[in-house]
Amino acid sequence: MLNPDRLFGQVAHKLAVGIIRGGSAAGELLPNEADIRSEISVSRTAYREAVKFLTGKGLVEARPKSGTRVAPRESWNLLDPDVLAWHFEADPNEKFIRDLFELRLFVEPSAARLAAQRRSADDLARIEAAYRGMTVNPPYAEPTVQADLSFHEAIFEATRNPPLQCLAPAVCATIQWSLFLKAPDDRFFFTASLVDHERVLDAISQRDGDLAAARMSGLVIDSLNSTLRLLAGRALENAG
Amino acid sequence: MLNPDRLFGQVAHKLAVGIIRGGSAAGELLPNEADIRSEISVSRTAYREAVKFLTGKGLVEARPKSGTRVAPRESWNLLDPDVLAWHFEADPNEKFIRDLFELRLFVEPSAARLAAQRRSADDLARIEAAYRGMTVNPPYAEPTVQADLSFHEAIFEATRNPPLQCLAPAVCATIQWSLFLKAPDDRFFFTASLVDHERVLDAISQRDGDLAAARMSGLVIDSLNSTLRLLAGRALENAG
DNA sequence: TTCCCGGATAAAGTCATACGATACGAACGG
DNA sequence: CCGTTCGTATCGTATGACTTTATCCGGGAA
Numbered sequence A, B: 001m002l003n004p005d006r007l008f009g010q011v012a013h014k015l016a017v018g019i020i021r022g023g024s025a026a027g028e029l030l031p032n033e034a035d036i037r038s039e040i041s042v043s044r045t046a047y048r049e050a051v052k053f054l055t056g057k058g059l060v061e062a063r064p065k066s067g068t069r070v071a072p073r074e075s076w077n078l079l080d081p082d083v084l085a086w087h088f089e090a091d092p093n094e095k096f097i098r099d100l101f102e103l104r105l106f107v108e109p110s111a112a113r114l115a116a117q118r119r120s121a122d123d124l125a126r127i128e129a130a131y132r133g134m135t136v137n138p139p140y141a142e143p144t145v146q147a148d149l150s151f152h153e154a155i156f157e158a159t160r161n162p163p164l165q166c167l168a169p170a171v172c173a174t175i176q177w178s179l180f181l182k183a184p185d186d187r188f189f190f191t192a193s194l195v196d197h198e199r200v201l202d203a204i205s206q207r208d209g210d211l212a213a214a215r216m217s218g219l220v221i222d223s224l225n226s227t228l229r230l231l232a233g234r235a236l237e238n239a240g
Numbered sequence C: 001t002t003c004c005c006g007g008a009t010a011a012a013g014t015c016a017t018a019c020g021a022t023a024c025g026a027a028c029g030g
Numbered sequence D: 001c002c003g004t005t006c007g008t009a010t011c012g013t014a015t016g017a018c019t020t021t022a023t024c025c026g027g028g029a030a
Helices: A007-022 A032-039 A044-056 A081-090 A094-118 A121-136 A142-158 A168-181 A187-205 A209-239 B007-022 B032-039 B044-056 B081-090 B094-118 B121-136 B142-158 B168-181 B187-205 B209-239
Strands: A060-063 A067-070 B060-063 B067-070
Touching (some): A007 A044, A007 A081, A121 A142, A121 A187, A187 A209, B007 B044, B044 B060, B094 B142, B094 B209, B121 B187, B187 B209
Antiparallel strands (some): A060 A067, B060 B067
């Protein structure tokens, strides 16, 4: 994850949010020197390292003489935790949220199935501990959110499939954002979500793969529906 | 993608392959200056930019005064095209291949279902053109491989889900590697694969999501089986 | 008129150097 | 023997100069 303490990290963050918000397909960035001098006063070193950092994530591509351009969106690594975080900060539109939930719907049930089949005792203990963390803390409080994230992350770890585990950060970012959204007062959904989680835990505990997958599907769908409802409510607020 | 023309790109490649092959969990990297001076004669700028590039992909983490360390494998972005390519170059072990095919098995059928439901006429034309490209060229020739990759990529594009599309490069890298492996003489598999592809194309053409998903599952499973058989044969060769 | 070639040019790439800050360890003193 | 302090190693940042490369444009040839 991006370290905001370092100067180059701050520059990278600033550039990234601008790029994502701007959404230019192949627009050229400001000339290096002008950017450095006018916008932010930072050395060439820090700026270049920030650009290289973003290059690694597919956000920009620099070519001599032609300038540093914003890369086409297809080459952005949308599953990268940093890129995802920047998206939520810059432009959390509904389409993007739906797409992410759709991805969850494809991946998480399968992950749950694998977890049920392959979990060790330790894996189960971690998942169960995370679930307990969700029950003992107040709804939507910080520890509860962390426990929720841990729950899903632990399931991914239990799959013993490293490439698959790479999707965990993306899933967690989605969950975190949706929980942040519904902070106010959705008590009813919270208890329903708790039940969903418990049922998944139970299936994994029983080593029943199909059951775990089905219940995880239910969990994701419930989560999506409540998020969309909140999003719609918020849209109404903004309109009225 | 990493540009091998630039010096920092070569340094990044060298470092990355070394890291992945070495597989040290949290081992400290060589001291900057010693590395620069002895191994490769390159300026500090180029080295640092390479490190920043790798930092963006989660391979290393540099902490002030403590040294630049190899990041724990969980934070590597295994789905990144560059990281994947480095893996195939450095350490293409069977477990890794199986994991990637497992991921394909979870993701591609769902993608095919979406593609069948949402495809435009243009999408279908692209998929069909790719399929034709596979039939008119000789088996396992370069154009055939490219057509195969285009086939799967076009399906991902037809899903209209950008985050999901980010998995396309990973899928394509897996396919490319497995095709490269079976270059010699697996005529039988090739025709079978062709049939698999045609059936998927047909289902997408009919807008039958469930059928497309089922047939894509079959395609991936067939591909996995033939790849594993080749891998086993190769292992026997090495042993004998 | 059109096409091709080559030089001017601008921007990124690379290099060398310097200074600052801090984590880690070693030496020193109590 | 333990704690403090000081030195060293290493990363972060800054700066200026030089190199490489790709685009653009103008001139000459077909």
